[in-house]
Amino acid sequence: MTTTEDRPTKAVFDQDQEAMRCPYPHYAELRRTAPVFHDPEYDIYVVTRHADIEKVNTQPRLFSSQNPMGPTVSGAIAAITRAMTDVPPEFAERVRVVMSRGDVLFTQDPPHHSRHRRILNKALTPRSVARIEPQIRQMCHALVDGFAADGQVDLVPAFCSPAPIHALATLLGVPVENSRDFRRWADAINSTIGTSMTDEELLATLETQIEFWTFFENEVEDRRQNPKDDLITAVVQARNEGDAPLTPNEMVGFFSQLIGAGADTTTKLISSFMLMLCEDPALMTRVRERPEDLPRCLEEGLRLESPVQGLFRVATADTQLGGVPIPAGAHVWVVYASGNRDESVFDRPEEFDADRDKLRSHQAFGHGPHSCIGAPLARAVARIGFEVLLERLDDIRLAEEGFVPRYDPSYVMHGMQSQPLTFRAR
Secondary structure (H helix, E strand, O other): OOOOOOOOOHHHHOOOOOHHHHOOHHHHHHHHOOOEEEEOOEEEEOOOOOOHHHHHHOOOOOOOOOOOOEEEEHHHHHHHHHHHOOOOOOHHHHHHHHHOHHHOOHHHHOHHHHHHHHOOOOOOOOOHHHHHHHHHHHHHHHHHHHHHHHHHHEEEHHHHOOHHHHHHHHHOOHHHHHHHHHHHHHHOOOOOOOOOOOOHHHHHHHHHHHHHHHHHHHHHHHHHHHOOOOOHHHHHHOOOOOOOOOOOOHHHHHHHHHHHHHHHHHHHHHHHHHHHHHOOHHHHHHHHHHHHHHHHHHHHHHOOOOOOOOOEEEEOOOOOEEEEEEOOOOOOEEEEEOOOOOOOOOOOOHHHHHOOOHHHOOOOOOOOOHHHHHHHHHHHHHHHHHHHHHHHHEEEOOOOOOOOOOOOOOOOEEEEEOOOOEEEEE
């Protein structure tokens, strides 16, 4: 009988560093022994098989997305509520809007989510991403210029982190000089995901999120008066017949989600794929000699090392999944990173194979109505980033023999904190 101390989820939820680095054996044990597992300590139902994850994600009315980041966010809201007992009501309402990310898209269910998606699909289009590809390439070259002469670099702060931030700033139409603020804002937006914070840390991050909110409220109002060829203008002007336009809070909430998710996940994708290249010389040779294979290889990298390990849903009624009863109100964690290594879907799931069947069946960008709206941008930034890195740098190696990366202490977001490399500049 599984006890609280030996349950397969303990190391993951306790944010043990080894489990943060490689949680996959824990997921494999759950798929084998308890694919829908109730963790008694955290009162979370953990779903690890590909088919069950799809069942959850295609039933948004039964499994709500109104708290996709899980119980730690609820705890953060409770802590902030305790800390704000004497604040004016208008400030408390502003905090509620900020913490709910505008009640838009990612944190909403049909029919509201459907309306948001219909409108935003008219604003964030493949064309809008393709339009800025030359600027993304130029910015990636500029980042490499900053360290090419050194022969060594910590790639995470020097390239993996700023590249998607600069791309997002360009797409939105905000000066790249604001990129340092974007990084602070993205860190604040993601700060309560899958981890824990003190009340003081929560209040500090809340102040930063309100700063972000105020900045984009001003940008939205500016685009009403002075339209530009950028995403903020496209969102302000987006309309869909039969749907009410987005409210200002919904617009800023969408920008919050785009920056919070887009910056962090793409940073983690670039660093994890670079680690794969450094550890597999044959793969490094393949993407250098056959650059047309790079998109497929990145897809396989997404499958193996999903930046978002999983998201939460809340059961809206008593139900069952995989024969396990799930009560109304229960938190359900759909573990995409486990579904991506499900033996019933992927042959030899622990191996890198960019030529495998069902490559796009991975769940790294979610599945169903809530599949990631920013996925085309993430793919474009990662692809262009590696095209530039491989064009400019030869003999890329890990700077430390036997390098063991340290990962962020989060069971939702999966990424390393640093990546020291050596290279020869072309």
